[in-house]
Amino acid sequence: MTDADEKGGAALLLLLPLVLVVLGFAIAVASAIGDYSIGLGTVFLAVTNGLGLTAADIPPIEQSVVWDLRLSRALVAALAGAGLALCGAILQALLRNALAEPFVLGVSAGASTGAVAVIVLGIGAGSLSLSMGAFAGAFAAFALVAILSNGATSGPNHTILAGVAASQLFNALTSYVVTTSGNAQQARDVMFWLLGSFGGVRWPDFHLLLIVVVIGLGVCLLMARSLDAFTFGDEDAAALGVPVGRIRLILFGITALMTATIVSMVGAIGFVGLVVPHAARYVVGPLHLRLLPACASVGAVFMVLADIASRVVAEQQTIPIGVVTALVGVPFFAIILYRARPQT
Secondary structure: OOOOOOHHHHHHHHHHHHHHHHHHHHHHHHHHOOOOOOOOHHHHHHHHHHOOOOOOOHHHHHHHHHHHHHHHHHHHHHHHHHHHHHHHHHHHHHHHHOOOOOOOHHHHHHHHHHHHHHHOOOOOOOOOHHHHHHHHHHHHHHHHHHHHHOHHHHHHEEEHHHHHHHHHHHHHHHHHHHHHHOOOOHHHHHHHHOOOOOOOHHHHHHHHHHHHHHHHHHHHHHHHHHHHHOOOOOHHHHOOOOHHHHHHHHHHHHHHHHHHHHHHOOOOOOOHHHHHHHHHHHOOOOHHHHHHHHHHHHHHHOOOOOHHHHHHHOOOOOOOHHHHHHHHHHHHHHHHHHHHHOOO
């Protein structure tokens, strides 16, 4: 084991407990703030009451606001951040591109189109759920990017350009469906949802997203060494005994599944998968057995903090969560582009 590996392992052991403490505090704050402010002590009692650990006498409205509305929202935000950060780390390894993430590659836009088709057009109503529609759209976006980038013969920048084209196409399709087939209220609701919102999530959403993200993280950890090999290229990965085609298909499928589930619940949220993997990689190093848990934990904290910011920046209104993440992500995106420019 090299010195870099030892430092990365030690950094992960320090990072995870610290991030979990920060995450717990952020979730508590997210459960306390809102139009009806609730003290952190009451939040704690409401949570322990909801878990059946205590029977504290607190006002029923405060118990309901914390347990039924705000806690589930904060937990879904954490899982969404973890899932999107994992997707970014996977795509950056598979495509060997520092700018790869679901939003930039058009995967989020494709998932949005699939979900909107189910909502507005009623495609598959009764048989095709919102998540399945989003999954179909996400996979369609993957396929389009693969076709436009022409597989392995294109460079990493070509793949990003293909993602931009796919994103524009699916965003245009979404706008067309909403403006031509939806009523005015439906159009307003969908367009706000496409910018990202945790306002409508509840406990069933948390349960589904927990299953999807845990499965996604588990599969990716099992394939962590394969992801390490992909960073050297497909030929080198194959020389190391990695079944390139099968592993790539599985990981793309996992990425599409996580992205589609998140988009179907909270809309298209960009740049989380871009910012978080780079920050985590800086701390724990590039090995994916350490990078993936770090991405999941840091992504969870990042999204909960972004959700808090979306509710406190503007008085008596909530800013779409996608606006908050873009304000952080776009400058970060520019920095990566600047650092990746050819040296003259």
